[in-house]
Every structure is written in C-alpha cells, then in structure tokens.
Amino acid sequence: xxxxxxxxxxxxxxxxxxxxxxxLVIEQGTLYGLIGPNGAGKTTTLRLLAGLxxxxxxxxxxxxxxxxxxxxxxRVIGYxxxxxxxxxxxxVWEYLDFFARCYHIPAAxxxxxxxxLLALVDLTEKRDAYVQTLSRGMRQRLCLAHALxxxxxxxxxxxxxxxxxxxxxxxxxxxxxxxxxxxKTIVVxxxxxxxxxxxxxAVGIIEQGxxxxxxxxxxxxxxxxxxxxxxxxxxxxxxxxxxLMRNYPGIGxxxxxxxxHIEANFVGDDAATAALLTHLTAQGVAVVSFGETAxxxxxxxxxxxxxxxx
Amino acid sequence: xLQPSSxxxxxxxxxxxxxxxxxxxxVIVKELRSxxxxxxxxxxxxxxLLGTAAACYGLYRIVMATIYYNYGRSFGSPSALxxxxxxxxxxxxxxxxxxFITPALTTGAISGEHDHQTYEMxxxxxxxxxxxxxxxxxxxxxxxxxxIFAAIPLASVIFLFGGVAPKDMLKMLIILxxxxxxxxxxxxxxxxxxxxxxxxTVLTYAVILSTLFIPLFIYSMLTxxxxxxxxxxAILYLNPLSAIASVLSLSTAFESGMxxxxxxxxxxxxxxxxxxxxxPQGLIVLRPLWQYTMALYGGLTLVLYLLSTQLIxxxxxxxxxxxxxxxxxxxxxxxxxAAWGGFRLTAARYSNAASLxxxxxxxxxWIVPSGVVAVAKEEENLKIQxxxxxxxxxxxxxxxxxxxxxxxxxxxxxxxxxxxxSDDDSTEMSSELTEAILEKLSDxxxxxxxxxxxxxxxxxxxxTGKVLNDGVIIILGDxxxxxxxxxxxxxxxxxxxxxxxxxxxxxxxxxxxxxxxxDTGTSWISQANQGE
Ligand SMILES: Nc1ncnc2c1ncn2[C@@H]1O[C@H](COP(=O)(O)OP(=O)(O)OP(=O)(O)O)[C@@H](O)[C@H]1O
Ligand SMILES: [Mg+2]
Numbered sequence: 018x019x020x021x022x023x024x025x026x027x028x029x030x031x032x033x034x035x036x037x038x039x040x041l042v043i044e045q046g047t048l049y050g051l052i053g054p055n056g057a058g059k060t061t062t063l064r065l066l067a068g069l070x071x072x073x074x075x076x077x078x079x080x081x082x083x084x085x086x087x088x089x090x091x092r093v094i095g096y097x098x099x100x101x102x103x104x105x106x107x108x109v110w111e112y113l114d115f116f117a118r119c120y121h122i123p124a125a126x127x128x129x130x131x132x133x134l135l136a137l138v139d140l141t142e143k144r145d146a147y148v149q150t151l152s153r154g155m156r157q158r159l160c161l162a163h164a165l166x167x168x169x170x171x172x173x174x175x176x177x178x179x180x181x182x183x184x185x186x187x188x189x190x191x192x193x194x195x196x197x198x199x200x201k202t203i204v205v206x207x208x209x210x211x212x213x214x215x216x217x218x219a220v221g222i223i224e225q226g227x228x229x230x231x232x233x234x235x236x237x238x239x240x241x242x243x244x245x246x247x248x249x250x251x252x253x254x255x256x257x258x259x260x261l262m263r264n265y266p267g268i269g270x271x272x273x274x275x276x277x278h279i280e281a282n283f284v285g286d287d288a289a290t291a292a293l294l295t296h297l298t299a300q301g302v303a304v305v306s307f308g309e310t311a312x313x314x315x316x317x318x319x320x321x322x323x324x325x326x327x
Numbered sequence: 328x329l330q331p332s333s334x335x336x337x338x339x340x341x342x343x344x345x346x347x348x349x350x351x352x353x354v355i356v357k358e359l360r361s362x363x364x365x366x367x368x369x370x371x372x373x374x375x376l377l378g379t380a381a382a383c384y385g386l387y388r389i390v391m392a393t394i395y396y397n398y399g400r401s402f403g404s405p406s407a408l409x410x411x412x413x414x415x416x417x418x419x420x421x422x423x424x425x426x427f428i429t430p431a432l433t434t435g436a437i438s439g440e441h442d443h444q445t446y447e448m449x450x451x452x453x454x455x456x457x458x459x460x461x462x463x464x465x466x467x468x469x470x471x472x473x474x475i476f477a478a479i480p481l482a483s484v485i486f487l488f489g490g491v492a493p494k495d496m497l498k499m500l501i502i503l504x505x506x507x508x509x510x511x512x513x514x515x516x517x518x519x520x521x522x523x524x525x526x527x528t529v530l531t532y533a534v535i536l537s538t539l540f541i542p543l544f545i546y547s548m549l550t551x552x553x554x555x556x557x558x559x560x561a562i563l564y565l566n567p568l569s570a571i572a573s574v575l576s577l578s579t580a581f582e583s584g585m586x587x588x589x590x591x592x593x594x595x596x597x598x599x600x601x602x603x604x605x606x607p608q609g610l611i612v613l614r615p616l617w618q619y620t621m622a623l624y625g626g627l628t629l630v631l632y633l634l635s636t637q638l639i640x641x642x643x644x645x646x647x648x649x650x651x652x653x654x655x656x657x658x659x660x661x662x663x664x665a666a667w668g669g670f671r672l673t674a675a676r677y678s679n680a681a682s683l684x685x686x687x688x689x690x691x692x693w694i695v696p697s698g699v700v701a702v703a704k705e706e707e708n709l710k711i712q713x714x715x716x717x718x719x720x721x722x723x724x725x726x727x728x729x730x731x732x733x734x735x736x737x738x739x740x741x742x743x744x745x746x747x748x749s750d751d752d753s754t755e756m757s758s759e760l761t762e763a764i765l766e767k768l769s770d771x772x773x774x775x776x777x778x779x780x781x782x783x784x785x786x787x788x789x790x791t792g793k794v795l796n797d798g799v800i801i802i803l804g805d806x807x808x809x810x811x812x813x814x815x816x817x818x819x820x821x822x823x824x825x826x827x828x829x830x831x832x833x834x835x836x837x838x839x840x841x842x843x844x845x846d847t848g849t850s851w852i853s854q855a856n857q858g859e
Contacts, residue, residue, distance in 0.1 A: 067451050071642035087450050087641060096451040102443035106361035118353030119452035163448065 020045040020202035026075035035061040037226035048197045050213035051206040053223035059206040063173045067096040095164030099175035103148040110144045120167035134162040154185040172203045245309045247281045252303035354462025386416040410488030415575045425507045433514030434527040436463040441522045456639040471507045498574045506567045509624040516631040519638035542566040570617035614677040622666045715763030716841040721818040724843045740798035741773045742784045
C-alpha cells in the first residue's frame, strides 16, 4: 500500500521554483530518506505534505486520499519542523499535554500518553522541568514526541538529527527504527546521506526542487556501483595497459597512480567489470591486482548532485 | 527504552470518545498555565489594586481640595460629589489601564507563535483557527477582566459616598468590558496580520490612541469653529471616553459644575447638549453615546474576528468557500439585525431624539449650545397648568418627604425662587405660572412665597446663612422630558445657605394629574459641619 503519493507537486516562491514537479511514491511502513543539499527544497516538500504550504501545482495523496489542507493532513501526519521553538514557562509534561489536547485526546488517556511518550524519547526524568531549560538534543526528542501524541501513521521529520552529538544521533536512529517497527511510514530529510544510509529503506535525492533519484536503498547502491573507480596493478608495461583500457567501452578517465597502479573510471555492472578483466588478461597484460575503490554514499551523493548547485 | 507498541494504550482508538467529552480550549489551558505561573501575575494584580486604591484616595483629596478652595471649609460634606467624582475617575483610570494593558497582552498572541517558531507545530494540529483565536482572546482578556472585576469591591466604596446609581455602575462595567474585548480583538488582528509582535504593538497603540483622542480633538475644533452649533455626535461614536462620559452626564445632576474642572476636557465635551437637547416639547434626553459605541464595537469585534480567522490559516487565506462566506454574512446580518432591533425597541424612549439624529448637520436651530440650559420659547407648547402642577408636585415632595429633616418637618414658610435653571442662564417664571403654582399649593401647611433670589431670604447677620423666619428655600430646575408623558425636574431644598438636599424628580401624568413617580440619578445632601 502506498502511504504518500504526489503528482506533479510544484511550489513556486515568486520566480523561484523550490519544488519542481515532484512525483513521490512512498510505500507504507518504509523509512524514507529525503536527501539534498541546502536549498534543495526538502523542507518545502515536507511542509507541502503537511499541508502547511499550498502547492502551486499538483496533488498530494495520503493513504490514497487527496489532501487539501492542514486540517485534513493533521489527523494522519505527525510533523516535526527543522527549526522549532518551545513555549516559555511550560513544563515538559504540560508541553505534551497541550498538544494532546490539540488533538482532542480525552483527559483519561492524556496523562498516560504523555508518560509513555516521555519514556519513549527518554525524557521521563525531565517531566517537570521547564521546556526552555532542556538541551538542544532533549528539545529535539521532545519535539519528536509531540509529533506522536495522536499516534499518526505518517511521520514527517525535517532534519531530526541536526545539531545532535554522535551518541544522540545513534539514539535518534534507534528511535526511528522503533517507530518503523510500529508500522509507521517515516520521511526523514537530511543533507548528510551517510546519516541515513544504514537505516533507510528508500531514499530520494532532491536537487533544485527536482527529484533525481527515488528508489530503494539497494537500487541506489546498484546505480552507484555502475559508476565505479577501478584500481589495478600490472606486472609490467603499464603504458600498454592504459592504452588498452582507454579503448575499452565504458571507461572514462584513466591515469597512472602512485607506483605502478592504474586508476580508471568505469561505468558498468559487475559482469562488465569481469569482462574488462578478461579482456586485459586475454591481451596479455599481467594483472597483479584488480579491484575497485570503495564508493560510499557520500561519493554518490556528490556525484549525482555534482555541479548542479554551486 | 520502552516499546510503545507493547503498551495497550497506544493501540486504543481514541477517535470514538472525542465527541462524548467536553474539552476546554487547549489554548486557554496552555496560556493560563504559563501566564498565571509564579509571582508575576499576582504582583501585577496587587500593584494594580494598590494603584486603584491610591487613585480613589487621590480623587477624594482632589475633590475636597477643590471644594475648600472654591467655597471654603463651610461647604460641609459634599458626599455625593465625592462619590460621583470617584466613579468618573475610577472609570477613566480603568479605561486607560485597559487601553495600555490590552495591546501588551494581545499583540504577541499570534505573532509570538511566529517569533518563537511554534506556529507551524500549532498549525499542524487539527486545532481550528477560530479555536486558536478564541483561546488567545479569552486568555488575554481573562486576565484583564480579572483586573477589572478585582477592582469592583474597591469601587463599591463609591456607594458609601452615594451619588451613583448601581445601574450606572453596571453600564460602566459593560463599557469597560466591551472596550477591552474590542481592543483585545484589534491587537489579535494586527498580530495575525503583521506576524511581528513589534509592528503589531505599535499599530495597535496607534489605533487605540487615535480613537481616544482624535474624535475629541475634531469635535472640539468643530465646536470652536461652528459658532454655537453642535457638531454631529457621530464623530464621538467610536470614542470610549465619551461613552463613559455619556453615562456620567446622565448620572450626575443636570449641572454639576464640579466635574469639568476636575477631570477636564472629555467631560466638557460630553456635558450639556451631548446628552440633552431642547426640542419642540422641552428638554429631551438623547440616546446616550455609549449605546452607539457599544453597538459599533460589537460589530467591529465581529468583523475583526472573522478576518483574523482567515489570517491565521497557513494556506488558502482568502479563498473562502461559499459556505464560509455565507456563514460570515449570516453572523454579521444577525448581529446587525439584533442591534437595529434593539435600537428600534428603545426608540420610544428617545423618540424626539431619534428624529433629531436623523437631521444632518447643520443642526436644527433649537439645539442649544453646550453648557447652556435655558427655558426656550417652546414654553407655550406646555400649558401653564401642566407646568404649575409639575412644580407644585415637586415642591410638595421636597417639603413633605425629601427634606431630610425627619418625619413631618414643619416649616412656617416656603420660599420658592422665581429664577429657574442654573446661575449663568436662567429665566424667571411668568406671573401666570407663579399664580398657578400658588393656587395648586393653596392647601399647603406652610405659607408659600416667591422670591427673586435666595440671597434675599438668607440671614446676613449671625446666625449667618440661615433662612429667615425658619423657612426653607426651594430652587427648581427646567422641565425636561424623558418622553411625552414623563417629565424630569431638578429640585432642591435649602434650609440654610449650605444645608441642602436635591434630586432630579421624575413625574408622570396619572389620571390627568402630574405626580412624582420617582427620582433619577442623584440625590445629594450637604450639611454644614458642626465644628466649622
Ligand atoms: N517562504 C519562502 N519564501 C521564499 N522562498 C522560500 C521560502 N521557503 C523556501 N524558499 C526557497 O526555496 C528553496 C528551497 O528551500 P528549502 O527550505 O525547502 O530547502 P532545504 O532543502 O530544506 O534546505 P536546507 O537543507 O538548508 O534546510 C530555497 O531556495 C529557499 O530560499
Ligand atoms: Mg530545510
């Protein structure tokens, strides 16, 4: 089942097109990472989904229902903005209690929900502390808790890990996994791909408002793997090996690296890579080692978005 | 960490119970929780009450000082005057307080959510804009109302002094509350419109100060330049100061000269012709200004409320569906209808006034300039006999019931001053009238004499100030009209220069005879201090 679907979703601010004909499809129960550099349109996309902005064009469907305003979206969506403030002069439990009231949760259940959420985000000890005295990370978790008071099926989290220390990041990730285990659809935005790499089921890469890639993580990796850097060492006659490779289809730049290593950019899947090796040995090149340098998601990200944003 | 999915609560469906429970507005709960927290709210309340008490005491001292300055210590105890001045002063004090506190409490209400970056989170909840607006309004005004109502026990000191009817106190409360609501709504509107607390605050104060002073300024300018013609009262409709003054001017004696000198311009502007004019049938009471003010404020508040609910929405601000539009129009039409109906129903009370109000400026020539109250040429419209009956009834009432000299006082002689009206503008009773009055009082126990001036019958030698022959002096006012069958007359009884009692009597024609049916507004009593 599809939890979120957009159709030609576009948002313009004057001349600037912040989100450009976005066709997003997110399966229910997935943890979806929305990745893009600063100003790519991630926040705008999430705000459109939450009904806080009006699309210039296009439609949004949540759980198959066309959504038109925040009222309607609010029942299925829990939204955590990227920048948020806290009310002064309010205790942590009151803060959650307030949002529980906003979602019309009956008095009998409010107290319990507040306590459960505090336990979930590990703030039980801070129950009676004033919100403005919380640390950044605690506020972040409190804000996440506020998005959960009405037990929404869809969570939109805008950079939930920004400003957190490594340990807190790990905890946040744990929390998100837990929420996914509860069957929720979670959209997380970030400009750091590696942050999301281990936990996301699918990622979308957005750049200048356009969705460049939107696929399950494995597939993205596979796409990445087609564009790889090969690294080999030959026993002798390095020039000939380089010349041979230059003429091979799919090979980009080839250059001699330190010592007798050769590095080459190559577009092709695993089979094509194997075929290249066979080709070299068949031509009598004595290959000592043959492999690829590890490309992490960060490289992919950089490569995909290269040059588009200054 | 807990596994929330394992907790039974979390899986329960709370949707079902939503409609069964009444829930207080979350915004109100939240605002009150944080506003009433700690010592600040109570410190302000305490400070306010102390300030009010100090203002009361200050007013008391001012009245006394003014009286001693003007009349010397022999004036006695001007109790009603103190009560009225305190009443007016307190009302003014609270009004100014409302004008200055309300913006401070409301202009940050919506913009504060933007400033604190909490707006989006609030908007992402299913709270409706009108719920948010209502919550903000109620919680801000709740605090102001607390201040206003906390001052009521203090204000009831006024009743110790007398001179103020509880009904007028109630009217004043209505004006204060309505002004607070309107200004509160104005603050919320600018807060929602501008999204910045600073700008909203500046603009709200600017508008409030304009409604406070610009109409008064324009009105006084027009009065100065229009040579005795009254400018249209509509200029003052939006002004809360003149609303308050319109309650005061009806409440206080027709010409109590004390107020203007103490409290200044607003009262000068709203005295005399503001509330009463001379019509073809004599003095008539105009619909008090505050009624127009309240009707307009109600409408203004409604319009601002409806606009603000649109302004709060994050999206689709001005694309209102036909349903919303229809509902808004219906609400406004209902309000307009109710206000119109109310004015129609009470029109009879101000029937003459109503036709007056329909006359555009330049005003009809028989509107007497402010401060001038004189018996006009229309006297002949009222038969001498009627006048004589009315005055005779008042004299009887004063001497036999209201002299405040105990049961059945016996005065050998009653002097009636022939001069009617206030000192600077008075007319003499015609001889036909005095004769008719004498005839009506022929069965009176005391002998009745007309004198030209009360000084003629006040002993010039010790005991100074006493009325000659142990008599009493009666001074009568003009006959005013509440409506065609109800007359209002001022009457006072002096047993010495500064020992007097006075009231405004209401008379009605019952079976062809004019009878005193009550007195409106003030009764005042003053007595020389024994020690002085
Ligand atoms: N309210 C607005 N008015 C005008 N332009 C806006 C508005 N909101 C966003 N933009 C523009 O839209 C573009 C996308 O902004 P957005 O905030 O969605 O980026 P982002 O991907 O969230 O960036 P970041 O990683 O920095 O959070 C930016 O160029 C931004 O300047
Ligand atoms: Mg962003």
